[in-house]
Amino acid sequence: MRVSALLTTLFAVFACGDAFVAPVSRSASCVGRYTVTGSALPKSSSSLQMSAFDGIKGPVQSYVDIWTPMFKQAGESGLAPDFLLHWGHGAAMASVLLSMGVIGAYMGWQIRLGNGEEVTPLTLGETIREAHPKIIGGAFFFFLLGGQGGLVLLDTQGQSILESPHAMTAALSVALLATQAILPKLFATENGKLARDVHAYLGSATMAVLFGHLVTGLNLGFSF
Numbered sequence: 001m002r003v004s005a006l007l008t009t010l011f012a013v014f015a016c017g018d019a020f021v022a023p024v025s026r027s028a029s030c031v032g033r034y035t036v037t038g039s040a041l042p043k044s045s046s047s048l049q050m051s052a053f054d055g056i057k058g059p060v061q062s063y064v065d066i067w068t069p070m071f072k073q074a075g076e077s078g079l080a081p082d083f084l085l086h087w088g089h090g091a092a093m094a095s096v097l098l099s100m101g102v103i104g105a106y107m108g109w110q111i112r113l114g115n116g117e118e119v120t121p122l123t124l125g126e127t128i129r130e131a132h133p134k135i136i137g138g139a140f141f142f143f144l145l146g147g148q149g150g151l152v153l154l155d156t157q158g159q160s161i162l163e164s165p166h167a168m169t170a171a172l173s174v175a176l177l178a179t180q181a182i183l184p185k186l187f188a189t190e191n192g193k194l195a196r197d198v199h200a201y202l203g204s205a206t207m208a209v210l211f212g213h214l215v216t217g218l219n220l221g222f223s224f
Contacts, residue, residue, distance in 0.1 A: 052171070053162035060162060063148075064155045071156040085157065089150040090217050096142045097210055104136035105207050112200050133184070140177045147174070159224060166220045169213035176206040 053060070074080035080088075107128045110116065116129035123131040147170055151161050161167070180203055186195035 053167065057162050060151065061155075064151050064161060067152045068155045071152060075156065085153055087221060089146060089153050090214075090221055093143065093146045093150070093217070094214055096139050096146070097214060100135050100139035100142070101207065101210060104132060104139055105203060107132040107135065108200065108203050112196070136177075137181070140181065143173070143177065157224070164216070164220050166213065166216040169209060169216050173206070173209050173213050176202065176209055180206060 071080065071085065075082065075085050103122055107122070110118070110128050111132060116132075117127050119125065119127055126134075150170075154161050180199060183195050183199040183202070186192060187199075189195070
């Protein structure tokens, strides 16, 4: 059963999350006006010492390097204040989560409770059933776009990318949101009821992971 296999895969992702180690950040790196003193992050008790992103870090770094000089120049010229470069990504993503994310999740449960045909001020003239995928889809788009900005801003400040718990929760969040986008395709199949159940409860789990992602982002922001 395709849905059961999907759940098994997601469980494995959750179970293996602690196995990845966050390597040591760059030490005493100076980037433009930013000076960063490296510090070792806590190591996992697992014997797996490699980052989960080692296979893609090179290409991602190459992409980030295209945009980093622009942001460095903006910081050095005073066009972009230090505070904005440091917290701008977090503020933008938190805004999306606390508005579109929360509203979309609420609408999803309203549909499950039988209120999908209602029109509310939040739906802008559409029914809850019509507005729900648009709002969540929009949030997913902004998360994907903002995630790229987060990598660039992290690199601008002299920090290593894809080497923190925040990167892990980001990858997990994207995987869960992508799964949520696929599940409605199964609603009309013979496993439709199971797919709807999984979509509802996995949606709530996705929101929990996203709020966990927010927490890891705050921890990362306050770490340098």
